[in-house]
Amino acid sequence: MTLRADNVSLHLSGFDLLRNINLEIEAGKVTAIVGPNGAGKSSLLRVLTGELPASQGDVYLNGRPLESWPMLDRAKLLAVLPQHSLLNFPFTADEVVGLGRIPHQTGLLKDNQIIAEALQLVDANYLQTRFYTQMSGGEKQRVQLARVLAQIWQPSHLGDQFLVLDEPTSAFDLSHQKLTLDIVRQLATRDVGVVMVLHDLNLAARCADNLVVFDGGVIAAQGGPQEILTEQLIDKVFGVKSIIAQHPVTKRPLVIT
Amino acid sequence: MRKLSALSLVWVLVILLPVAGLVSMTVGTVNISLLDAFNAALGHSNSLQIESILFDIRLPRILLAVFVGAVLASTGAVMQGLFRNPLADPSLIGVSSGASVGASLMIVTAGGFIQGGALVGLSLVAVGAFIGGFAATLLVYRLATSGIGTSVTTMLLAGIAIGALAGALNSLLTYFSDNDMLRQISLWQMGNLSGASWLKVGIMGAVAILLMLLFPRDSRALNALLLGESEARHLGIDVQQVKRRLIVLTALGVGVSVALAGLVGFVGLIMPHIVRLAIGPDHRWLVPASALAGATLLVIADSLARIVVIPAELPTGILTALLGAPFFVALLLQQRKEV
Numbered sequence A: 001m002t003l004r005a006d007n008v009s010l011h012l013s014g015f016d017l018l019r020n021i022n023l024e025i026e027a028g029k030v031t032a033i034v035g036p037n038g039a040g041k042s043s044l045l046r047v048l049t050g051e052l053p054a055s056q057g058d059v060y061l062n063g064r065p066l067e068s069w070p071m072l073d074r075a076k077l078l079a080v081l082p083q084h085s086l087l088n089f090p091f092t093a094d095e096v097v098g099l100g101r102i103p104h105q106t107g108l109l110k111d112n113q114i115i116a117e118a119l120q121l122v123d124a125n126y127l128q129t130r131f132y133t134q135m136s137g138g139e140k141q142r143v144q145l146a147r148v149l150a151q152i153w154q155p156s157h158l159g160d161q162f163l164v165l166d167e168p169t170s171a172f173d174l175s176h177q178k179l180t181l182d183i184v185r186q187l188a189t190r191d192v193g194v195v196m197v198l199h200d201l202n203l204a205a206r207c208a209d210n211l212v213v214f215d216g217g218v219i220a221a222q223g224g225p226q227e228i229l230t231e232q233l234i235d236k237v238f239g240v241k242s243i244i245a246q247h248p249v250t251k252r253p254l255v256i257t
Numbered sequence B: 001m002r003k004l005s006a007l008s009l010v011w012v013l014v015i016l017l018p019v020a021g022l023v024s025m026t027v028g029t030v031n032i033s034l035l036d037a038f039n040a041a042l043g044h045s046n047s048l049q050i051e052s053i054l055f056d057i058r059l060p061r062i063l064l065a066v067f068v069g070a071v072l073a074s075t076g077a078v079m080q081g082l083f084r085n086p087l088a089d090p091s092l093i094g095v096s097s098g099a100s101v102g103a104s105l106m107i108v109t110a111g112g113f114i115q116g117g118a119l120v121g122l123s124l125v126a127v128g129a130f131i132g133g134f135a136a137t138l139l140v141y142r143l144a145t146s147g148i149g150t151s152v153t154t155m156l157l158a159g160i161a162i163g164a165l166a167g168a169l170n171s172l173l174t175y176f177s178d179n180d181m182l183r184q185i186s187l188w189q190m191g192n193l194s195g196a197s198w199l200k201v202g203i204m205g206a207v208a209i210l211l212m213l214l215f216p217r218d219s220r221a222l223n224a225l226l227l228g229e230s231e232a233r234h235l236g237i238d239v240q241q242v243k244r245r246l247i248v249l250t251a252l253g254v255g256v257s258v259a260l261a262g263l264v265g266f267v268g269l270i271m272p273h274i275v276r277l278a279i280g281p282d283h284r285w286l287v288p289a290s291a292l293a294g295a296t297l298l299v300i301a302d303s304l305a306r307i308v309v310i311p312a313e314l315p316t317g318i319l320t321a322l323l324g325a326p327f328f329v330a331l332l333l334q335q336r337k338e339v
Helices: A041-048 A071-077 A093-099 A108-121 A137-151 A174-189 A201-207 A231-238 B006-026 B034-041 B048-082 B095-109 B124-144 B152-175 B179-190 B198-225 B229-234 B239-261 B267-279 B283-307 B316-338
Strands: A002-012 A015-026 A030-034 A056-061 A078-081 A162-166 A193-197 A210-215 A218-223 A243-246 A253-256
Touching: A002 A041, A002 A193, A015 A030, A015 A041, A015 A193, A015 A218, A030 A041, A030 A174, A030 A201, A041 A162, A041 A193, A071 A078, A078 A137, A078 B229, A093 A108, A093 A137, A093 B198, A108 A137, A137 A162, A137 A174, A162 A174, A174 A193, A174 A201, A201 A253, A210 A231, A218 A231, A231 A243, B006 B034, B006 B048, B006 B267, B006 B283, B034 B048, B048 B198, B048 B239, B048 B267, B048 B283, B095 B124, B095 B152, B095 B179, B095 B239, B124 B152, B124 B179, B124 B239, B152 B179, B179 B316, B198 B229, B198 B239, B198 B283, B229 B239, B267 B283, B267 B316, B283 B316
Parallel strands: A030 A193, A030 A210, A078 A162, A162 A193
Antiparallel strands: A002 A015, A002 A056, A210 A218, A243 A253
């Protein structure tokens, strides 16, 4: 099943932010969205997650219009990690991750176990009782990642699950960038559909099954990284001269600028 | 690490509140020993005067303090969560300033027959304050609500605007009032529990219990709202409904307590803040613990109000600020040291 944008356009205060977007996020696949600043990547995520209603077109979650899902059921299928967090109250890390269990009625014991495992997975178990307000940017981002992971920790009988990440690695060092991509790949093997906005083309090329290149509110290209990443495309979209090489180990495309 | 576990704070307060209430029974212009109070409670008292002081004057007053304190502090905690601002206050949504105008209007226009004039046992001032407070909140809420929902930022600004307007109206009313009215207005604005009666206790108690029963339903939603509104929505929470429910309950709670006890400041702003510093921002504990702490503070403040200037007494609102503000400053200083 899929999370699908069907001919979606978005007009906001006189601007065409998205024009006729058709995009399918497949369960069990990793979709990466790249593009220059202001290309409409975040706008698309906001429409895909129901935060903004599309001006035209529809979004379907597992074949059913997104807005017709009951809110709690939707929360069991679709977890969203925003780019910035507003949280400025002194929750501890495990309390923040525990918020991800709000849609579920699994009981305190199970929830505590999931919270601990999620923190462990993002290498943040040492933060368990530390205050969120006193963490570094990267630590905060890892705790928030653990929160959305806890939200879709177990498969749901309601259908395939999807995880939406807006620049999940922006505050991460090299090892945590790699860790995030490993987690994302691991989720895909569990049949979760992952869609994320990334800025680093090489990160995107390394982990995406489907790479979506955005430019000016339309999709400039989409497909497997090997097929679509060309020097012309990067010049056209980003205005940057580059060389596309091949990663000696992963055989994935490597963009050198 | 937290200074206190939530459960232990609740236990301390559950013990402290009745103790404060008992002590409060014995103090005032007439000192009554604890023994006499117990005797009277068991119906063995040989003095009608003592019995009357205890059960017609002090007990309703203490219970009113408990309920007003609990309502102000718990609504304060809820508003701070809803506005994601640890310094928010129930008065932000216009309820206090509106109530102030309502009360002043009644004092000035109905001043002549205010002592006799009453509606089912409540003074016209109380009725005016409640209507004023509720109307102002409704106006602020409507101003901030558009097709896409209620914006808390707009609500904050609308609250300030309505507050300024109410302030102007209040000044206007003050300008046109005579000496006696002026005194009544300013006394009302200081907040006072001395007019307690069993009827007031009944009304306030019913509202307090209603709030305590309904707030827990939304405490997880408030926790999620601290992440941001769209994050809360992604966690399956109907944000608009939660907002509407909590704002109506707050307007009701604060409206009634302002109507019955005047403007008792400080409790709604600082008590939840102090409790949060001690046990953290989880609303499942924060709201009930704040209610208990607010009730305790108000009982203590009101006892002091009765004894500091015997045989007269001070308005309770002065004491809450005098007690709480230094405590809060001490907490801030301590926190600054830790960081």
